[in-house]
């Protein structure tokens with residue numbers, strides 16, 4: 001009887017775990033985004049002014065106050081050019097991709113577009129929801145969100161029927177970060193039949 005009750009309790013409390021991959025050029029703000037997300041989720045996090053360029057990977061498993069039955073396992077990998085070849089190793093296992101863009105880095109928008117195109121056209125990432133974050137919106141020298149959306153829309157042709165969106169955020173101030181995650185979680189759940197979560 002005890003074992004039955006324990007088993008039922010465990011299955012009632014099972015959580016759906018989705019893996020989210022954070023990509024983007026070096027200096028885009030990926031690690032800052034992850035650390036802010038950890039702080040918002042009441043996990044211990046690094047001071048934002050102590051973050052160095054990522055060489056390996058950072059990973060955190062986050063509970064979501066707005067979705068008690070969901071855990072997000074978030075993978076942040078280095079964006080330096082030499083490290084981008086590693087990204088595809090993660091595609092097959094991920095449920096969603098967040099592509100972070102430095103909204104002030106006009107000089108690298110072409111590189112950013114080409115990099116995102118190579119991500120969304122990779123067969124291993126087929127069908128996963130893609131959220132593009134126009135980061136560093138707190139900076140006065142940022143590009144307008146509409147201009148960034150236009151760049152993204154040129155890539156949308158490759159996306160087929162999958163969910164995608166461009167949202168403005170500041171990983172540094174936290175503005176827009178939880179709204180962005182909320183958008184993503186709804187799409188991860190919607191895409192569950194194609195990419196089932198792990199049950200924890």
Ligand SMILES: Nc1nc2c(ncn2[C@@H]2O[C@H](COP(=O)(O)OP(=O)(O)OP(=O)(O)O)[C@@H](O)[C@H]2O)c(=O)[nH]1
Nearest residue numbers: 026027028029030031032053054079136170171172
């Ligand atoms: N003003 C402002 N600065 C930001 C924001 N997000 C990140 N930064 C700064 O941008 C720089 C790079 O941030 P990281 O989070 O290390 O960037 P990354 O994408 O992880 O870089 P790699 O690990 O090299 O791929 C740091 O100086 C951050 O403080 C933001 O929203 N606003």
Ligand SMILES: [Mg+2]
Nearest residue numbers: 030031053054
């Ligand atoms: Mg980093």
